[in-house]
Amino acid sequence: MKIAIFGTGYVGLVTGACLADKGHQVHCIDISEEKIALLKQATPPFYEPGLKELLQRGVDSGRLTFSTTPDISGAQVIFIAVGTPQSPNGSADLSAVFAVAHTIKERCTKGQVVVTKSTVPVGTAHILKTILGEDIYVASNPETLREGAAIQDFMSPDRIIVGAEDKEAFDALREVYSPFLIRDQNRIQEMNCASAELVKYGANTMLAMRISFINLLSQLCTHVGADIRDVRQGIGSDYRIGMHFLYPGPGFGGSCFPKDVSSLAFQLREAGVDPALVSATLSTNSAQQHHITRTILEHTKDSEAVGLWGLAFKANTDDVRDSASIFVSQQLLKHQKKLYVHDPQATHNYLKVQPHATTTTRQEMLKEIDVLVILTEWNEYRTLTQEELTLLQGKTIVDARNLLAREAELKKLREHNITYVGVGMRAT
Numbered sequence: 001m002k003i004a005i006f007g008t009g010y011v012g013l014v015t016g017a018c019l020a021d022k023g024h025q026v027h028c029i030d031i032s033e034e035k036i037a038l039l040k041q042a043t044p045p046f047y048e049p050g051l052k053e054l055l056q057r058g059v060d061s062g063r064l065t066f067s068t069t070p071d072i073s074g075a076q077v078i079f080i081a082v083g084t085p086q087s088p089n090g091s092a093d094l095s096a097v098f099a100v101a102h103t104i105k106e107r108c109t110k111g112q113v114v115v116t117k118s119t120v121p122v123g124t125a126h127i128l129k130t131i132l133g134e135d136i137y138v139a140s141n142p143e144t145l146r147e148g149a150a151i152q153d154f155m156s157p158d159r160i161i162v163g164a165e166d167k168e169a170f171d172a173l174r175e176v177y178s179p180f181l182i183r184d185q186n187r188i189q190e191m192n193c194a195s196a197e198l199v200k201y202g203a204n205t206m207l208a209m210r211i212s213f214i215n216l217l218s219q220l221c222t223h224v225g226a227d228i229r230d231v232r233q234g235i236g237s238d239y240r241i242g243m244h245f246l247y248p249g250p251g252f253g254g255s256c257f258p259k260d261v262s263s264l265a266f267q268l269r270e271a272g273v274d275p276a277l278v279s280a281t282l283s284t285n286s287a288q289q290h291h292i293t294r295t296i297l298e299h300t301k302d303s304e305a306v307g308l309w310g311l312a313f314k315a316n317t318d319d320v321r322d323s324a325s326i327f328v329s330q331q332l333l334k335h336q337k338k339l340y341v342h343d344p345q346a347t348h349n350y351l352k353v354q355p356h357a358t359t360t361t362r363q364e365m366l367k368e369i370d371v372l373v374i375l376t377e378w379n380e381y382r383t384l385t386q387e388e389l390t391l392l393q394g395k396t397i398v399d400a401r402n403l404l405a406r407e408a409e410l411k412k413l414r415e416h417n418i419t420y421v422g423v424g425m426r427a428t
């Protein structure tokens with residue numbers, strides 16, 4: 001099947017590379033000359049595990065092509081996968097989506113199916129239909145992949161949400177996804193466009209709410225002598241609740257949760273529905289970021305130099321959009337701290353936003369600092385080497401992910417007289 005995709009970001013590029021790998025002919029379009037130049041050389045413009053190999057295969061096969069010119073001729077399905085960032089009033093900024101819609105409108109031919117993969121508010125498909133006209137089918141297919149596991153998620157989806165109003169659109173999307181559903185065609189869930197649009201906001205907000213809830217409990221733990229590790233285990237063992245997304249931490253970030261929760265609150269307000277529960281998810285998240293920052297500052301009273309391990313908003317990505325590291329860095333710099341930073345993948349993106357930090361290797365950093373802060377759950381931060389333990393002797397670790405909160409690790413920290421401050425647990 002011939003497919004066109006607008007936007008070669010985390011979603012559009014992974015979508016294109018996976019669709020091409022399953023045999024579709026995919027043409028990816030982006031306004032960024034720089035990105036397209038890299039992609040033509042099969043070089044990913046961002047880090048995503050497994051993407052480089054997939055991209056190379058697609059380009060070599062001739063099934064995956066790139067350009068800045070919006071060539072959609074012959075494409076049966078056209079995906080829109082451009083960004084939908086947060087506007088100042090909290091709503092989703094749809095200017096890129098509508099710009100693409102107008103570009104398509106100038107070139108489309110009868111019967112093409114235009115599909116939003118971007119996360120867009122309820123009602124957007126309806127507006128797109130108005131722009132594109134009666135001859136074009138419109139569908140909503142919100143993407144559910146996770147950065148860091150994007151290829152695995154796309155190749156083996158737990159569900160594919162398809163919203164449409166016409167048989168032709170449903171049929172086209174069934175054809176797009178049939179190679180991914182060989183064992184279980186029922187993973188496609190078909191509904192109307194408004195429902196599909198709302199699924200994405202509902203899912204992201206539910207996950208963000210869980211994070212805010214466990215963060216709230218973790219703050220209470222420190223006041224009442226409870227330990228969030230035990231509390232989490234106890235709550236999550238209830239099969240109705242489960243353990244996922246119940247990790248206390250520095251607050252959620254990334255390019256999706258903050259803006260999507262904010263957009264849902266906006267949509268609820270617009271509809272006259274009380275958004276209190278959703279709004280509290282955001283304010284609790286902000287409170288958690290402040291709480292973690294206060295904790296760090298309390299432990300850096302006499303110290304000038306702080307080290308940050310982990311800049312990406314989560315492990316296995318180089319994405320720092322709305323990452324806790326950005327907020328924490330700003331606050332520490334305001335308090336005249338000298339910052340040393342390390343991340344396995346995200347340093348270059350972080351420095352674009354926060355150039356006032358010094359990058360080092362993780363060992364070199366430890367010679368300079370008095371307090372080490374762990375902000376991202378990269379696996380490589382889960383244990384300290386003997387050399388690192390020696391360098392940290394007599395110093396403090398603020399572990400905003402509780403990565404080292406295991407008895408074997410804590411024992412080593414005690415032996416080296418290292419003060420350990422986790423989230424929602426007693427400092428040791």
Ligand SMILES: NC(=O)c1ccc[n+]([C@@H]2O[C@H](COP(=O)([O-])OP(=O)(O)OC[C@H]3O[C@@H](n4cnc5c(N)ncnc54)[C@H](O)[C@@H]3O)[C@@H](O)[C@H]2O)c1
Binds near residue numbers: 030
């Ligand atoms: N990143 C994720 O994990 C994720 C997961 C699910 C859904 N989403 C949603 O998918 C959408 C895209 O997210 P992303 O993270 O891939 O964004 P991104 O910022 O990484 O990529 C967006 C791309 O669109 C390009 N673009 C902008 N205007 C364009 C235009 N007129 N024509 C062609 N290209 C244009 C940009 O240059 C950029 O390369 C958002 O709505 C997001 O909420 C993201």
